Amino acid sequence: MIKKKYILNFPPQSGDKAFTYHLVKDYDIRINILKAEVYPGKRGSLLLELHGKKDNIEKGVEYLNNHHISCEPIDKRIHLEEEKCIDCGNCTAVCFAGSLTMNKETWKLEFDKDKCIVCELCIPACPLNLFEIDFR
Amino acid sequence: MAIIKSYEEINQKLKSGEAVILTAEEVSKMALTASPEEIAEKVDVVTTATFGAMCSSGAIINFGHANPPIRMEKIRLNGVPCYEGLAAVDSYIGAAACNPDNPKYGGAHVIQDLLDGKDIELEAWAKGTDCYPRKHIRTKININTVNEFTLFNPRNAYQNYNVAVNTTKKMIHTYMGTLLPNLRNATYSTSGELSPLLNDPEFKTIGLGTRIFLGGTQGFVVWPGTQFHTTKPKNELGVPVTNAATIAVMGNLKEMSSEYLHAAYLDKYGVSLFVGIGIPIPILDVEMAKRVSINNSQIETSVLDYGTVGTPKLGQVTYEELQSGSIKIGNKNIRTAPVASLAKARKIANELKSCLQKGDFEISKPVQMFPKNTSLNGLKETEADND
Numbered sequence: 001m002i003k004k005k006y007i008l009n010f011p012p013q014s015g016d017k018a019f020t021y022h023l024v025k026d027y028d029i030r031i032n033i034l035k036a037e038v039y040p041g042k043r044g045s046l047l048l049e050l051h052g053k054k055d056n057i058e059k060g061v062e063y064l065n066n067h068h069i070s071c072e073p074i075d076k077r078i079h080l081e082e083e084k085c086i087d088c089g090n091c092t093a094v095c096f097a098g099s100l101t102m103n104k105e106t107w108k109l110e111f112d113k114d115k116c117i118v119c120e121l122c123i124p125a126c127p128l129n130l131f132e133i134d135f136r
Numbered sequence: 137m138a139i140i141k142s143y144e145e146i147n148q149k150l151k152s153g154e155a156v157i158l159t160a161e162e163v164s165k166m167a168l169t170a171s172p173e174e175i176a177e178k179v180d181v182v183t184t185a186t187f188g189a190m191c192s193s194g195a196i197i198n199f200g201h202a203n204p205p206i207r208m209e210k211i212r213l214n215g216v217p218c219y220e221g222l223a224a225v226d227s228y229i230g231a232a233a234c235n236p237d238n239p240k241y242g243g244a245h246v247i248q249d250l251l252d253g254k255d256i257e258l259e260a261w262a263k264g265t266d267c268y269p270r271k272h273i274r275t276k277i278n279i280n281t282v283n284e285f286t287l288f289n290p291r292n293a294y295q296n297y298n299v300a301v302n303t304t305k306k307m308i309h310t311y312m313g314t315l316l317p318n319l320r321n322a323t324y325s326t327s328g329e330l331s332p333l334l335n336d337p338e339f340k341t342i343g344l345g346t347r348i349f350l351g352g353t354q355g356f357v358v359w360p361g362t363q364f365h366t367t368k369p370k371n372e373l374g375v376p377v378t379n380a381a382t383i384a385v386m387g388n389l390k391e392m393s394s395e396y397l398h399a400a401y402l403d404k405y406g407v408s409l410f411v412g413i414g415i416p417i418p419i420l421d422v423e424m425a426k427r428v429s430i431n432n433s434q435i436e437t438s439v440l441d442y443g444t445v446g447t448p449k450l451g452q453v454t455y456e457e458l459q460s461g462s463i464k465i466g467n468k469n470i471r472t473a474p475v476a477s478l479a480k481a482r483k484i485a486n487e488l489k490s491c492l493q494k495g496d497f498e499i500s501k502p503v504q505m506f507p508k509n510t511s512l513n514g515l516k517e518t519e520a521d522n523d
Binding site: 086087088089090092093094096102104106107108121124125127128129 | 187188189240313314315316320321323398399400401402403404408410459460461471473474475476477478479480482
């Protein structure tokens with residue numbers, strides 16, 4: 001069993017279909033919806049945590065892709081220009097999910113993308129504008 | 137016998153490579169087992185450092201004269217307004233000034249872009265005079281075309297600073313970063329036991345003319361910083377428990393690096409400049425050894441509510457607690473976060489240590505000590521202005 005977060009993007013024609021239902025019923029995946037922006041007839045974006053057998057999750061992702069829904073692991077959609085980071089800590093102040101933390105020995109920034117819930121507060125909080133999150 | 141070392145003796149040891157130099161963090165550890173007398177005997181210099189956003193920063197620039205010449209009366213660098221009330225081609229660009237069309241780009245960014253060797257658009261206007269007939273100029277400048285390019289920061293390196301929290305139900309945006317509602321975070325900005333002015337709280341060795349590490353080169357303390365306050369409340373060790381004294385610093389930007397000087401935009405607040413400062417503290421006597429021995433558990437600061445008018449004090453905590461990741465205010469545990477880089481401050485303290493060890497950095501006796509017993513005036517509003 002594995003647990004992994006994915007960002008799903010629905011094209012306009014798919015926004016009103018119950019794809020998450022099929023993930024549960026057909027692939028035995030436990031889903032946790034962490035963030036959702038659905039505009040019927042326009043587009044939709046979801047942050048899902050998928051919990052299930054590895055091959056079931058792979059099949060579920062393939063099922064979504066076959067229905068024109070992009071489904072990518074969260075870490076592929078979150079970018080931090082680490083080489084420019086000055087380790088000031090401003091982003092850790094707003095990261096209540098505990099994804100961004102300061103290492104207590106080195107006082108360098110640590111980014112555990114698996115903990116990110118795409119609240120996007122780090123984007124404006126970074127004084128150097130080093131974060132980019134591709135959710136929509 | 138009392139240990140007393142002179143600046144000359146310490147500089148001699150630095151030149152011959154015999155001096156013992158520790159960072160302020162290293163000496164704090166040493167002090168757990170060594171007495172101030174032993175530290176005074178063994179250690180010659182302690183390096184301190186800070187790397188935080190310091191709005192009261194800026195640069196003096198002389199652009200050089202064009203032909204025909206212009207007496208610049210309105211100046212923009214990449215759209216950022218610069219001060220025009222000096223001689224014809226002299227200007228001062230404040231770190232916090234911003235381009236009205238792009239408020240996230242400001243004086244700090246212009247300074248950093250120049251440091252990084254980029255071209256900057258200079259546009260200036262004038263009425264035209266007999267000796268300066270030109271009325272307008274638009275050209276490109278860079279770090280090599282300007283004459284003087286000097287960092288002059290009227291207030292840096294605050295001796296301690298408050299912890300910021302927010303008791304309201306709304307998120308607020310401040311120079312202390314984004315403060316989540318209902319006390320869900322607390323931010324602090326001082327490097328604690330490594331912080332320069334906390335290691336010499338009585339200014340026995342830091343004064344006018346003190347040679348310092350500034351932005352990657354050697355600079356100087358040139359004056360007490362603005363809002364220099366020596367009579368704020370202190371703990372039993374004589375260390376202020378809130379923001380107190382400051383320093384004004386100067387240095388040659390042409391020798392600096394954006395590794396130690398970095399532009400910042402603080403969301404819904406404005407532009408600022410991260411400034412890297414390191415100050416060597418000579419251990420002249422046992423008293424100075426005692427001062428630099430201070431550790432994070434002995435340095436306290438005040439927790440202020442930035443969400444409430446008048447920023448009321450909610451508590452007092454140590455830097456040991458702040459660096460642990462959580463502080464307790466009343467019955468509530470609050471997650472803490474720094475807004476200044478301790479990693480960079482450590483890098484500066486070690487770089488300064490290395491320069492001292494190589495004999496590349498001479499410690500200097502202040503030519504004049506800072507004033508004592510200073511306090512601040514508020515800004516009074518006269519009756520007429522309140523109409």
